[in-house]
Amino acid sequence: MRESKLLVYGATGYTGRLVVAEAIRSGLELVAGGRDPKKLAVLASATAAAPGLEIRAFGLDDPAGLAGALEDISVVLHCAGPFSRTALPMYEACLKTGTHYLDITGEIDVFEGLAARGAEAAEAGIMVMPGVGFDVVPSDCLIADLAARHPGGRYLRLGLAARSGASRGTMRTITEGIGHFRIRRDGAITGVRPGQLRHEFDFGPPPQTAIVGVLGDVSTAFHSTGIPNIETYLQATRTFVRLTRVLRGFGPFLSARMGQALLNRLIDRRPEGPSVAARRTAHAILVAEIEDAEGKRVAARVRTPDPYGFTATAAVAIAARALAGDVGAGYQTPSSAYGAELLREFDEVAWERIEDQATAR
Numbered sequence: 627m628r629e630s631k632l633l634v635y636g637a638t639g640y641t642g643r644l645v646v647a648e649a650i651r652s653g654l655e656l657v658a659g660g661r662d663p664k665k666l667a668v669l670a671s672a673t674a675a676a677p678g679l680e681i682r683a684f685g686l687d688d689p690a691g692l693a694g695a696l697e698d699i700s701v702v703l704h705c706a707g708p709f710s711r712t713a714l715p716m717y718e719a720c721l722k723t724g725t726h727y728l729d730i731t732g733e734i735d736v737f738e739g740l741a742a743r744g745a746e747a748a749e750a751g752i753m754v755m756p757g758v759g760f761d762v763v764p765s766d767c768l769i770a771d772l773a774a775r776h777p778g779g780r781y782l783r784l785g786l787a788a789r790s791g792a793s794r795g796t797m798r799t800i801t802e803g804i805g806h807f808r809i810r811r812d813g814a815i816t817g818v819r820p821g822q823l824r825h826e827f828d829f830g831p832p833p834q835t836a837i838v839g840v841l842g843d844v845s846t847a848f849h850s851t852g853i854p855n856i857e858t859y860l861q862a863t864r865t866f867v868r869l870t871r872v873l874r875g876f877g878p879f880l881s882a883r884m885g886q887a888l889l890n891r892l893i894d895r896r897p898e899g900p901s902v903a904a905r906r907t908a909h910a911i912l913v914a915e916i917e918d919a920e921g922k923r924v925a926a927r928v929r930t931p932d933p934y935g936f937t938a939t940a941a942v943a944i945a946a947r948a949l950a951g952d953v954g955a956g957y958q959t960p961s962s963a964y965g966a967e968l969l970r971e972f973d974e975v976a977w978e979r980i981e982d983q984a985t986a987r
Contacts, residue, residue: 631657631700632655633659635659635706637659639793642660655949657680657682658682659681659684659695660683661685686712686716696722696723700949702728703758704730707733713731721746725752727747729755730761730941731757738845740756744956755960761842762842764930765786765847767967769914769916770962776916776918781857782857782914782916783858784843784859785829785836785860788908791897791904794894807838807839810844812855820873820874827913829913834862837867849957850962905935909932911928911929913927926978928976
């Protein structure tokens, strides 16, 4: 029998350190992994709550070494993005070693790529669940609950209003996908222009405008509910409105190599992530709206605490379930594996229904 051991890869990053601290508080058998042995040693020496924390330094560009590092690991919690570059090497190693794969991505292409390989994961007897943090646990559970209570939905719209800063890792992921705004139409993912779609959401009275954005639920909500038409939106804050205007004019340049290099240099000048003080007051509001073929709409809303803290809490809670053998083989979303009620297990999450809206589309 393999020991129930969790490897957190990317343990020295901003979110990775929060995840490691939460895993230690939860009493999990933990290994901290990453590329840089010096950073890992500093992390281990600074982790007073877990003296003797095991560390493993290895890269993702050595398949044999990577598989060797996972030989005695039952669950990987992958926290090193951008996942468009790092997810598949880690997944391939998990496939070889029979290790369950979790990550904290919010990237549509990563969700779709791993979903397409769900059958081979099931054959190998491993669970593959990307998006076990703020992306996409609260939204996936909110959507799954609403869809179960109101079957027959044809259109899903998800709105996000976040009162939170962003880490460098989050900004790099956003930068990599800049200008690639996508929705789902009749089951297929398709691109839209920045600012092309707007919608009103009740983030808290009165309704507020949101602009089409890029959230992983364009992928995951389809796999969780089967709803064929999905749009995701971000609250139309002054910053996001300005960004949308910039993308209309300079999107091609910013997506090119020179533009990406410029944006990454700007990101390097930012703080690593929100401060502890900022995270204490940070929160996010998600609103899901489902519409049927006759134009009847229903909606529900959830408020979560600080997205980074929630990511650590949710990711470790799901990892603990997997370590205990509570897994579903193959590709899973949080709600497909554990039900929409998973979200109700977390403190400081306020979940409420919004009155049904019998309005035509």
